[in-house]
Amino acid sequence: MQSLEVCPVPKVELPQDLDVSQYSRVVITTKIMNPLFPKNLLKLISIGEIKTSLMVKELNPIQPTDAHSWNYDENFPNEINPNSRTATSNEETLYNFSFPIYSFGKTLLFSIEENFINISPIFGNMISRSIASQLVKTSPDVIIIGTSDRISNMKIMTEDECTLQPPEFVTGFIGSVLTQLITGANKGMKFKCLVVPSEGPNGFEKFSLSDMGSLIDVCSQWFGLDHSKYSEECHRLWRCDSAAIGAQSGLYI
Numbered sequence: 001m002q003s004l005e006v007c008p009v010p011k012v013e014l015p016q017d018l019d020v021s022q023y024s025r026v027v028i029t030t031k032i033m034n035p036l037f038p039k040n041l042l043k044l045i046s047i048g049e050i051k052t053s054l055m056v057k058e059l060n061p062i063q064p065t066d067a068h069s070w071n072y073d074e075n076f077p078n079e080i081n082p083n084s085r086t087a088t089s090n091e092e093t094l095y096n097f098s099f100p101i102y103s104f105g106k107t108l109l110f111s112i113e114e115n116f117i118n119i120s121p122i123f124g125n126m127i128s129r130s131i132a133s134q135l136v137k138t139s140p141d142v143i144i145i146g147t148s149d150r151i152s153n154m155k156i157m158t159e160d161e162c163t164l165q166p167p168e169f170v171t172g173f174i175g176s177v178l179t180q181l182i183t184g185a186n187k188g189m190k191f192k193c194l195v196v197p198s199e200g201p202n203g204f205e206k207f208s209l210s211d212m213g214s215l216i217d218v219c220s221q222w223f224g225l226d227h228s229k230y231s232e233e234c235h236r237l238w239r240c241d242s243a244a245i246g247a248q249s250g251l252y253i
Contacts, residue, residue, distance in 0.1 A: 008054060008055060008056065009054070009126055010053060010122060010123050010126045011052065011053050011054070011126075012050065012051075012052050012127055012129075012130040013050070013051040013052070013053075014048075014130060014131075014134065015047065015049070015101065018048060018101070020108065020134050020135065020137065020140065021137075021138045022106075023103065023106050023107060023108040023140055024106045024107075024140055024141060025107045025108070025140055025141040025142075025143065026107070026108045026109075026110070026135060026140045026141070026142050026143070027107060027108070027110065027143045027144075027145065028110045028112075028131065028142065028143070028144050028145075028174075028177050029109075029110070029111055029112075029144070029145040029146065030113070030114050030145075030146060030174065030202075030203075031111055031112065031113040031114065031203070032114075032147065032203070032204075032205050032241075033111070033145050033146070033147075034111055034241075035234050035237035035238045035241060036145065036215060036216070036219050036234055037102070037104070037111070038230075038233040038237060040233075041225075041229065041233050042225075043104055044102040044103070044104050044109070045102060045103050045104065046100060046101070047101050047102065047103050047108075048100075048101045049098040049099060049100055049101060050098065050099045050100075050101060050110070050112075050127055050130070050131075051096070051097075051098045052096070052097045052098070052099075052123050052126065052127065053094065053095065054094070054095045054120075054122075054123070055092055055093070055094050055095075056092065056093050056094075056095065057091070057092050058091045058092070058093065095120075097113075097119060097123060099111065099112050099127070107223070108140075110131060112127060112173050113203065114172055114202040114203035115202075115203040115204075116201045116202050116203055116204075117203075121172070121173075121176075124172065124173035124176055125176045128173060128176040128177045128179075128180045129180055131177070132177070132181060132186045132189075133186070135181075135186070135189065136189060139189060139190070141190070141191075142189065142190065142191035142192070143191070143192050143193075143194070143222060144174060144177055144181075144191060144192070144193040144194070145174075145193075145194045145195075145215075145219070146174030146175075146193070146194075146195050146196075147174070147195060147196055147197070147198035147205045147207065148169070148170045148174075148196075148197065148198065149197070149198050149199055149205075150167065150168050150169050150170070150171075151164070151168045151170075151195060152197055154194070154195070154196045154211060154214050154215075154218075155168075155193075155194075155195045155196075156192065156193070156194055156218070157178075157192075157193040157195070158190070158191065158192055158193070159181070159182060159189060159191055170195055171202070172202040173202075174193075174195070178193060192222075194215070194219075196211045196214065196215055197211055212235065212238060213231075215234075216230065216231045216234050216235075
């Protein structure tokens with residue numbers, strides 16, 4: 001059966017000169033959270049990219065069909081007998097995506113774009129595996145920041161404590177990262193995870209101004225930043241991204 005065929009998975013390539021041991025803290029988040037990391041204020045330095053690629057072969061073989069009667073009482077000029085089709089189509093499509101890696105001070109920042117329209121979740125799953133395999137070698141302080149449309153208030157979790165209460169859960173790239181850090185070879189790694197309520201699909205989330213304020217309060221404390229300047233810059237960037245609920249008119253369906 002086609003559903004049981006072995007399919008290719010994305011290849012993930014981290015910069016060869018990336019040395020995680022140089023950093024005491026690693027932040028893993030998604031692009032929607034970029035306003036929490038203003039480039040000018042934090043003096044972000046670009047240190048490379050996570051590169052992913054996936055070659056997909058499209059196979060359309062002609063499957064044998066049951067016997068059919070093509071004797072119609074009416075004329076169907078566009079009707080085609082499937083048994084007369086013998087051609088096959090073997091095409092390959094290459095998908096490439098890259099995601100930036102930044103640093104500020106002794107902090108390493110991974111910011112992965114989610115886009116349910118163009119980027120398959122399998123890319124995020126394989127990236128989370130690659131990142132986790134690097135972190136387990138040096139065990140830095142890990143901070144994960146994400147969103148979920150299945151929670152009603154901000155949640156802070158660690159490797160020892162989960163504040164999610166069923167039916168609350170986290171999906172997408174952040175959910176994959178959490179899975180990697182609490183299971184398998186990476187089990188037991190220390191981390192702090194901050195998740196806020198959101199609306200909308202992965203990559204297009206919106207959240208309330210109060211939740212933005214809570215994010216800013218916690219992050220300014222964790223990163224040791226001046227709260228006033230940091231808050232002003234974060235809000236400015238989020239307004240530019242129109243990520244706040246109610247920030248723009250229109251009906252969301």
